[in-house]
Amino acid sequence: MSVLAIISTKNGAATKAGLEAASYAAAWARAQGSEAIAIAAGPLSNAEALGATGVARILHHAEEVTDSGQWAKLATAASESVGAISVVASHDPFGRAVAPRVAVRLTAGLVAGVTELPENGTVRKNVFSGKAMADVDVSTSKSVYTITPNAFGITSDGSGATTEVFSAELGVAKEVVKGFEAASADGQVPLPEAELVVSAGRGLKGPENWGIVEELAQSLGATTACSRPVSDIGWRPHHEHVGQTGITIRPNLYIAAGISGAIQHLAGVNQSKVIVVVNTDPEAPFFKAADYGIVGDAFEVLPKLTAAIKALDS
């Protein structure tokens, strides 16, 4: 009757999304009086942090696994070995590739993008890019959940986990990683994982004016983003585009300057915990979705915000 968490790793450590999945599994196992078990593959330098999420055991596959079919075989074998009734993974490209395969192998109903713990067999998930929520019932005896990033915090008060070597017959890899191209060389946190995001749109009038956006982001330790028109006309790189057709983010703080707040943009950012909007137009629709607003010129307001943060830090 246990819960299995599938843990993704990057650069030899469990990812933030992986620790969130483990925290979710641990909280749910606790609520049912059962135990949570994590499965990870390859180097794992932060096994302590993983244990602190509250999982009781870590099943560790020595070699790294990058093929989603092989990962599914590993997770399914782990699930069967511990008798898991539910499997939990992150709702990111890794989880979305592995969890559905596990659901097929276990003949388990899958709910994608859940935001809360299940209650009486029903679990809540986001739909319509966060504009609504759906309660989903699972009718199979086993279930698989993918957890919306940043919806469920990482717990760190667990008592630690035992690590056990685990191996399974994985077959041949079909998907081969040949290389990696870094999107930004400036050491920013990638957008999907960023806690703080500073974003700007056409109101900035030209790519040469992005210095004030970058300075504000730098003073906060935030990642920069942009609206679709700005990436379409080439002012900013495509990987910075947040919105319906770009990247969906869910940071703690989203600061938007010179973005009117079209519904397609809101779909990518409206799950941010706190939204700040700076716009010269008091009628900009974005203010309706914001927590804090400043009606003013980004060229004057952003440098003042940067100065205020620096004053606070010094």
Add this chain to the structure above:
Amino acid sequence: MQYIVNPYDEWYALVRAIELKEKNGGTVTTITVGDAGCDPIIRKALAIGADDAVRIDALPTDAMQVAQLIAEHARSGGYDIILCGKETIDHNGAVVPAMVAEMLDCGFISNATQLDVDGGQATLKREAAGGEEIMEVQCPFVLSAAKGMAEQRIPNMRGIMSARTKPLTVESAESTPSTTISQFTLPPEKGACKMIDAERPEELIRLLREEAKAI
């Protein structure tokens, strides 16, 4: 209510499939799980340039059910590549493509932004934390397409006329969903936006730190 083609399916998956056909030859078949209400959007896909279409006559209620119906058809279809959008813009599930890949026991590349095919071998780029991974996979395989894969195509008059006579096969199928939605709810109402004087932006920083605890 008239549905639209899911943008990721239309702009990226379908258009890239048509581009590959134009370059390498072959045919493009679209597959849809749904009732006759889907036929107008299937005709649109044909107008954009697909050769023929299959509609599995069942109401889609669950990702596993939809994946099963697609995989059952694909098993006998001899397809080299199954291109999907990265997610639907209504339920945002993003799990059907990997389910189909597992059912067909083939490779799967999620959030692919680039695809080139040479014989039976494909080279792709996919979104990864902090950049893009370059991937290789053998046909047959499944991918989910993200922005960058192709550019939207608007069907021209010739395409629209020829779509009327392109084959649309309807297949019947039985299936049982494993999950059901019991209710939809709206997220909690957002409180009113607190306006801050543009002359005193330091007040915003104070509120972000002390009230919102966001920084």
